[in-house]
Amino acid sequence: MPSPVSARRVGEWALRVISLALLVVILMRAWTPSSRSRQIENAGQGNIAASLPRWSLVAPAQLHLALDSVLPRDQRDWLAAIERAGTNLTWNSAHITPLALTLTQMPDPSGVYELSASAPRDSLVVVRDAVGVLDSVKAGGDGIRVEIPGTTNRAGVSVGGSHAWASAADTAVLKRLLVEGAASWETKFTIAALAERGWKVDAVTHVAPGVDVREGGPVIPDTSRYAAIIAVDSTAALVSRGASAFVRSGGGLITLHDASTVGPTGATSVVLEHRPDGDVRASRVGAGRVIRVGYKDLWRQRMSGDDSVSDPVAAHRAWLARAVATVAYAPRVAVATDSVSDPAPLADMVDRLGARSGSPDAASPMRSEVPSSVLFGILLASLLLELASRRLRGAK
Amino acid sequence: MTRFVFCTGQYDSGDWDSAPLVPANLIDSVAQYTSIAVAPSGVNVALASDAILDYPLVYITGHLPVRFSAAERRNIRKLTDRGGMIFVDDHNHDIDGVFHNTAMEEITIALSKPVDIPNDHELYHSFFKFADGPPTTSQELNGWGDNLVHKNLQGVMRDGHIALLYSSKDYSSEWNYHPESKRFNAVDNTRFGVNIIVYALTR
Numbered sequence: 001m002p003s004p005v006s007a008r009r010v011g012e013w014a015l016r017v018i019s020l021a022l023l024v025v026i027l028m029r030a031w032t033p034s035s036r037s038r039q040i041e042n043a044g045q046g047n048i049a050a051s052l053p054r055w056s057l058v059a060p061a062q063l064h065l066a067l068d069s070v071l072p073r074d075q076r077d078w079l080a081a082i083e084r085a086g087t088n089l090t091w092n093s094a095h096i097t098p099l100a101l102t103l104t105q106m107p108d109p110s111g112v113y114e115l116s117a118s119a120p121r122d123s124l125v126v127v128r129d130a131v132g133v134l135d136s137v138k139a140g141g142d143g144i145r146v147e148i149p150g151t152t153n154r155a156g157v158s159v160g161g162s163h164a165w166a167s168a169a170d171t172a173v174l175k176r177l178l179v180e181g182a183a184s185w186e187t188k189f190t191i192a193a194l195a196e197r198g199w200k201v202d203a204v205t206h207v208a209p210g211v212d213v214r215e216g217g218p219v220i221p222d223t224s225r226y227a228a229i230i231a232v233d234s235t236a237a238l239v240s241r242g243a244s245a246f247v248r249s250g251g252g253l254i255t256l257h258d259a260s261t262v263g264p265t266g267a268t269s270v271v272l273e274h275r276p277d278g279d280v281r282a283s284r285v286g287a288g289r290v291i292r293v294g295y296k297d298l299w300r301q302r303m304s305g306d307d308s309v310s311d312p313v314a315a316h317r318a319w320l321a322r323a324v325a326t327v328a329y330a331p332r333v334a335v336a337t338d339s340v341s342d343p344a345p346l347a348d349m350v351d352r353l354g355a356r357s358g359s360p361d362a363a364s365p366m367r368s369e370v371p372s373s374v375l376f377g378i379l380l381a382s383l384l385l386e387l388a389s390r391r392l393r394g395a396k
Numbered sequence: 397m398t399r400f401v402f403c404t405g406q407y408d409s410g411d412w413d414s415a416p417l418v419p420a421n422l423i424d425s426v427a428q429y430t431s432i433a434v435a436p437s438g439v440n441v442a443l444a445s446d447a448i449l450d451y452p453l454v455y456i457t458g459h460l461p462v463r464f465s466a467a468e469r470r471n472i473r474k475l476t477d478r479g480g481m482i483f484v485d486d487h488n489h490d491i492d493g494v495f496h497n498t499a500m501e502e503i504t505i506a507l508s509k510p511v512d513i514p515n516d517h518e519l520y521h522s523f524f525k526f527a528d529g530p531p532t533t534s535q536e537l538n539g540w541g542d543n544l545v546h547k548n549l550q551g552v553m554r555d556g557h558i559a560l561l562y563s564s565k566d567y568s569s570e571w572n573y574h575p576e577s578k579r580f581n582a583v584d585n586t587r588f589g590v591n592i593i594v595y596a597l598t599r
Contacts, residue, residue: 182397182431182432182433183400183430183431183432183594183597183598184397184398184400184432184433184597185398185400185452185597186397186398187597187598188452188479188597188598188599189452189479192479205597205598206431207430207431207432207523207594207597207598208429208430208431208432208523209431211430211523213522213594213598213599233397234397235431258397296398297398299452300450302478302479303449303450303452303475303478303479303480304446304449304450307474312478313477313478313479
């Protein structure tokens with residue numbers, strides 16, 4: 001058991017160490033300018049850009065931002081850095097609309113992209129690309145989904161003052177198409193529409209026993225050559241023979257009305273479109289997809305369509321191209337995304353700066369910091385206590 | 397499968413029905429030589445009617461002056477712009493005749509001036525092979541009409557395809573007989589008609 005004198009010496013040493021530590025803390029505070037000026041700041045959206053350099057030099061203890069819209073990405077980065085340096089940052093806004101979008105190049109030689117965006121239900125979403133405004137669409141329960149021309153690989157959406165931009169992360173490698181059918185208007189105009197759309201089409205048109213009109217090269221269905229094969233009618237024997245293996249290995253098969261028995265069908269199918277004269281059904285078989293078109297005489301859409309409503313030739317072309325894009329085997333190659341891409345700005349801001357808080361008062365409490373004067377008082381007290389202890393036990 | 401229907405175009409001016417047996421004769425040949433699903437009888441449809449757009453191959457012939465109405469011109473443009481084809485045959489076999497002169501004027505107004513089709517064009521081997529280009533007709537060889545053997549057919553082209561085929565050879569007279577009478581021919585003279593139909597259906 002230690003003697004009372006040795007315990008007292010240990011206590012005196014402890015008081016010396018405490019005094020020394022407090023002295024170091026007080027000196028460090030004195031030498032750190034920001035510490036002298038730590039304060040609470042409130043800023044509106046308009047002041048942030050001008051204040052950022054100042055906050056970087058003299059970081060406020062607490063910073064509260066009242067925002068009208070999502071901050072630009074560079075400001076989010078800057079504020080995140082300030083927060084990591086010790087500032088307690090909070091923000092709130094009554095106006096920010098959450099937006100997020102993805103941009104995917106469709107397997108279509110016309111270069112169209114599919115833009116899918118989430119936005120509040122019933123909000124008017126303005127769609128634009130790098131050139132300008134393309135369209136405005138009212139959002140449904142699951143946002144919007146639109147096809148946009150492939151002028152650039154970047155597109156954006158806006159709702160009120162909120163904006164989001166995205167660029168396509170990859171590009172589709174397009175292979176050829178194979179079309180087979182008897183000599184008929186359906187076969188002719190199917191080939192024509194797909195070729196006009198920009199697809200490279202290998203075609204086999206049966207004219208008479210042993211007499212075919214062939215365009216393009218080999219016609220063995222294989223995903224190394226073809227993205228999709230299209231059977232126009234029941235004479236499509238070449239397609240029929242290779243369809244099952246082709247689809248199971250990832251290729252796409254489209255059968256038109258008169259080819260409903262050609263090729264495999266998945267166990268379950270979904271209705272993509274419905275008209276009084278039939279359905280368009282899609283199913284998955286192995287790694288590939290099958291679309292069965294129940295509409296009779298698609299070619300009439302092109303020849304007899306009403307041009308007072310829209311261009312019937314373009315409509316027929318676009319309809320077939322969409323069907324092909326739905327099933328086409330198109331390997332993807334990653335491309336560099338551009339630096340202005342900001343596909344989910346609010347989510348990114350929450351990730352960097354934390355969730356919005358109601359007001360500065362409701363913000364998370366500041367780190368408690370004991371004033372230097374109190375520390376100095378404790379320092380003096382511990383020194384006096386240590387001195388008194390030594391004198392009372394007779395030491396110097 | 398929807399069958400191919402042979403369509404004769406009716407126009408308000410002139411005599412559009414001057415060769416009434418041609419459709420049956422060509423339908424018979426298509427059925428005989430090919431596996432194309434073909435309707436057993438043809439139809440006559442007014443060029444001015446939108447129903448003409450249901451028939452992407454339209455046959456037009458006549459002897460008399462042709463003056464297309466605005467609606468007829470509009471539908472000729474629509475049909476060819478959308479990928480259809482029109483076959484016009486001068487039933488007079490006379491390049492100084494009224495049908496030729498007026499039909500050429502109307503075609504030029506509606507589409508553009510027809511140009512000579514080279515005799516190695518795929519039209520001449522779309523089914524049967526015609527190494528020398530368009531087959532001659534007995535009207536040409538007998539010196540009727542303009543007393544000429546026309547070396548070429550003419551056409552208005554769209555994206556490399558024949559949108560309008562024009563013949564001064566008078567196939568309308570050559571093919572205007574009952575199909576049963578083919579048995580008297582050493583060589584079926586409607587074979588080139590099969591080429592025109594197969595070309596229209598496959599190119």
